[in-house]
Amino acid sequence: MxxxxxxxxxxxxxxxxxxxxxxxxxxxxxxxxxxxxxxxxxxxxxxxxxxxxxxxxxxxxxxxxxxxxxxxxxxxxxxxxxxxxxxxxxLLLSDEILLKIISKLPNSQHKSNSLVCKRWLNLQGRLIRSLKIFDLNFVLSGRLIHRFPNLTHVDLVPSTFVVSPQNGVVLLTHSVVSMRVDTLWCFGEVEKNLLPVQAIDKGLKEVAKGCPNLRKLEVTGGSEEGLITIGEECVTLMELEIQKCNDDILRGVAACKNLQVVKLIGCVDGFYESVVSDIGLTILAQGCKRLVKLELVGCEGSFDGIKAIGTCCLMLEELVFVDHRMDDGWLAGVSYCENLKTLRFVSCKVIDGNPGLEEHLGFCIALERLHFQKCQLRDKNAMGAAFSVCRAARDVVLQDCWGLDDSIFSLAVVCRRVKLFDLEGCSLLTTEGLESVIESWKELECLRVVSCKNIKDSDISSALATLFTTLKELKWRPDTKHLLPSSLAEVNMGKKGGKFFK
Known part of the structure; x- marks a missing residue:
């Protein structure tokens, strides 16, 4: 019924x-x-x-x-x-109407939408713009372009290594790069497990043929031929990251005339032993004159290479050095970057072994931000030269740097336009050394001091206390040990194994 x-x-x-x-x-x-x-x-x-x-x-x-x-x-x-x-x-709806409907659904439903039928699978693929490839055969077979015809960002890095599924994979992480590797690999043999250059070039050609609107590409290895194809077919390419880069590959990179953001990874301990020298930097500078940001990881070079970058790339605004291998005297070339706004050093053991005389250094008149992160700052001459070149900086950031004591930090008085100063994890600097510099920065507005154990509240003078009252922003937490007992009080961890927290 x-x-x-x-x-x-x-x-x-x-x-x-x-x-x-x-x-x-x-x-x-x-x-x-x-x-x-x-x-x-x-x-x-x-x-x-x-x-x-x-x-x-x-x-x-x-x-x-x-x-x-x-x-x-x-x-x-x-x-x-x-x-x-x-x-x-x-079925009564056109592809265009159904695409608009599917695009309004949350990302969490994308996978289930693709399982409805073949038509929905193809339509869902047309909505994907960014993709990380783990198997290069997926590209070489043409399935990548058939499934995802509208890609604008392709990451080929994981697919350029030989990984056996039978042996399982692990994630190998470095401060600069991270990748999936076979469990049978030995550390230091990563480069030996790269796919042949010819195979990587074929993958690049397939991407160039099927992704005419490509805007960002990440790849490991390859050759000049593969990158030239990308430059000729993908005229909208604006961002490029190349791991295991060398001077020869940069000849192909120079064919990508519209690049604005470039990251070059050369020599990385235990990963790659590639060399990027002044020759490659000069080729890059002459071919990619629209660069806005350049990041050099484990790259060699000298004054000539940096000068070429500054002279040719007039739109360059951000320059990043990560664990560089630059020759002595290279720092003077930075002054040729007339429109440079940000200069960053990350994980650099040496800033400049012999910067030369101060009158030959020059300085970046448009510079706004100077950052040091996880760097060795023990060389007084190098730090004096760095502060001199960046004397116009308005933001100065020092995070987790070694060797920064009162005498080296005192060289920062030359930066008289500082408005924001961020200090974190620098254990040698004292309250007196900090005060001697920041009281000379008459335009200082924001001060952040975190995890610097030799800067103590008991050493704050009346002059420094008065300075604090004039700031627009103050974050003062130099000694974070007092936060530990309060955070452990609720879980009673302080009572268990207390000897480890004394």
Whole structure:
């Protein structure tokens, strides 16, 4: 009884909907469908009109295509007991409309959407813009372009290494790079497990052929030939990261005329032993004159290479050195970057072994930010030269740097336009050394001091306390040990194994 009642309700609902849709026509058109809506018709001589009659009838002009499709299905199915068909109504929507609908759904539903049917799988692939590739065969077979035709960001780095699924994989992480490796690899043999250059070049050519709107590319290895193809086909490419980069590859990079952001990873201990020298930097500078940001990781070079970058790349605003291998005297070349706004040093063991005389250094007149992070700052001559070149800086950041004592930090007085100073994890600097410098910065507005154990509240002078009251922003937490007991009070960790926290 319950099923009969549900069946009757569905017929009634559908009949009401159909009469509403046909209400714009005359009475004869509306009444012509009543035999189909009356399930109690017992006339044995009654037969449904043929399909051709339906298609030629003028009555179809006043119907929604969806209603017509439901009639066609019911007429073609002799076993159909109701006019509510088992029909995929999304087939009546064009790809453009369905794409707009799917694009409004949250990202968490993307995977389930792609499992509905092949059409939805293809449509979902057209919405993907960024993809990380783990198997280069997926690119070489053409499946990448078929599944994801609208990619703008492709990361090929994981796919350029030989990894055996039978042996499992682990994640090998360095301060500069991170990758999946085979469990049978030995540390220091990463470079030996790279795919052949020819295979990587073929992958680059496939990407160039299928992704004309590519804007960002990350790749390991390859050759000049593969990068030239990318430069010729992907004219919109703006960001490029190359691991295991050398001077020869940079000849191909120079073909990408519209690059704005470039990251070059040369020599990395235990990973790569590639060399980027003045030759490669000069080639890059002459080919990519629209650079806005350049990051050099484990790169060699000297004054000539940095000068070429500054002379040719007039739009350069950010220059980053990570664990560099630059020759002595290179720092003087930075002054040729006339529009440079940010200079960053990360994990550098030496800033400049012999910077030369101060009058030959020059300085960056447009510089706004100077950052040192996890660097060795023990060389007084190098730090004096760095502060001199960056004397116009308004933001100075020193994070987790070794060797920064009072005598070296005192050289920062030459930076008289500092408005923001961020100091963190520098244990040798004292309260007196900090005060002697920041009180000379008359434009200082923001001060942050965190985790510097030799800067103590008890050593704050009245002059420094007065300076604090004039600041717009102050974060003063030089000794974080006092935060430990309060954080452990709720979990009672301080009582268990207390000797380790003394």
């Amino acid at each position: 319950q099923k009969k009642e549900q069946h009757k309700n569905r017929k009634t609902l559908f009949a009401s909907s159909l009469n509403f849709l046909t209400s714009t026509g005359n009475a004869s058109k509306t009444m012509s469908f009543q035999p189909f809506l009356n399930s109690n018709n017992k006339n044995p001589n009654f037969t449904s009109p043929p399909l051709k009659t339906w298609l030629n009838s003028k009555t179809t002009e006043s119907f929604n295509p969806m209603v017509l499709a439901m009639h066609l299905h019911s007429l073609s199915d002799p076993n159909s007991k109701t006019l509510i068909p088992n029909f995929d109504l999304t």
